[in-house]
Amino acid sequence: MESSEFHHALALLDWQIELGATEALGDVPVNCYDLPARTEKPVAQAATPAVAATNAGVASAAAPSVDAVDAARTAAEAAGTLDDLRQAMAGFDHCPLKKGARNLVFSDGQAGAPVMIVGEAPGREEDREGRPFVGAAGQLLDRMFAAIGMGRTHEAAPVYITNVLPWRPPQNRDPSPEEIAMMKPFLERHIALAKPEVLVVMGNISAHALLGKRGITRLRGTWTEAHGLPVMPMCHPAYLLRNPAAKREAWADLLDIRARVSGA
Numbered sequence: 001m002e003s004s005e006f007h008h009a010l011a012l013l014d015w016q017i018e019l020g021a022t023e024a025l026g027d028v029p030v031n032c033y034d035l036p037a038r039t040e041k042p043v044a045q046a047a048t049p050a051v052a053a054t055n056a057g058v059a060s061a062a063a064p065s066v067d068a069v070d071a072a073r074t075a076a077e078a079a080g081t082l083d084d085l086r087q088a089m090a091g092f093d094h095c096p097l098k099k100g101a102r103n104l105v106f107s108d109g110q111a112g113a114p115v116m117i118v119g120e121a122p123g124r125e126e127d128r129e130g131r132p133f134v135g136a137a138g139q140l141l142d143r144m145f146a147a148i149g150m151g152r153t154h155e156a157a158p159v160y161i162t163n164v165l166p167w168r169p170p171q172n173r174d175p176s177p178e179e180i181a182m183m184k185p186f187l188e189r190h191i192a193l194a195k196p197e198v199l200v201v202m203g204n205i206s207a208h209a210l211l212g213k214r215g216i217t218r219l220r221g222t223w224t225e226a227h228g229l230p231v232m233p234m235c236h237p238a239y240l241l242r243n244p245a246a247k248r249e250a251w252a253d254l255l256d257i258r259a260r261v262s263g264a
């Protein structure tokens with residue numbers, strides 16, 4: 001199948017699932033009472049690419065990916081620059097999410113910025129554009145950092161943004177532990193090469209990936225440390241959109257970040 005046909009088929013499947021479809025029906029109605037009493041069991045078919053991508057989390061959960069983690073570590077360690085790292089990730093074929101994604105979402109903002117924000121995974125808009133945080137949550141993220149005089153294009157006080165995963169999980173499901181473990185060597189190398197002064201981990205998935213802890217509403221607002229850097233855990237902007245009352249605490253976290261970094 002051509003890549004454009006694959007993405008078209010996947011987009012149609014995505015759309016139907018978003019509308020609530022849970023079952024695939026044929027074009028012709030079937031009267032179950034007319035079926036022969038005993039039908040042969042269908043021979044298991046290889047999954048179509050779209051279904052394989054949709055089930056990727058389940059598949060990867062079944063097959064431990066120790067070799068893939070090793071392969072990721074080797075590729076990540078060989079990257080001497082952020083460009084090398086982007087290329088290494090683009091050429092990494094072990095993660096099943098890559099097959100269902102349109103684009104690798106590597107980063108945005110300015111490399112070398114004092115603040116590096118680590119989100120969870122691309123959503124639909126990010127997958128389309130190949131940039132992190134460009135949907136509704138991303139717009140809120142931009143407003144939050146603009147409120148403390150920082151931003152991805154801000155010359156004096158820039159931020160740098162990436163995600164735990166560079167490919168969109170189907171239907172925006174949570175990334176599986178296997179996917180996170182497989183891509184973590186790339187994230188760690190990304191942090192080492194970007195050399196921020198502080199890390200901001202947005203949401204539970206990122207906090208768990210980088211700090212090994214869950215419970216972001218409890219963790220948020222308290223500086224901690226990972227990879228030799230100060231880390232501020234914050235509630236994800238998607239959570240803040242659903243829970244506007246939590247914005248007050250997020251504001252306090254932003255002020256703490258601003259006070260901690262150079263140029264404040």
Ligand code: URA
Nearest residue numbers: 119120121122132133
């Ligand atoms: N949410 C994330 O965590 N990352 C994105 O890039 C977009 C939405």
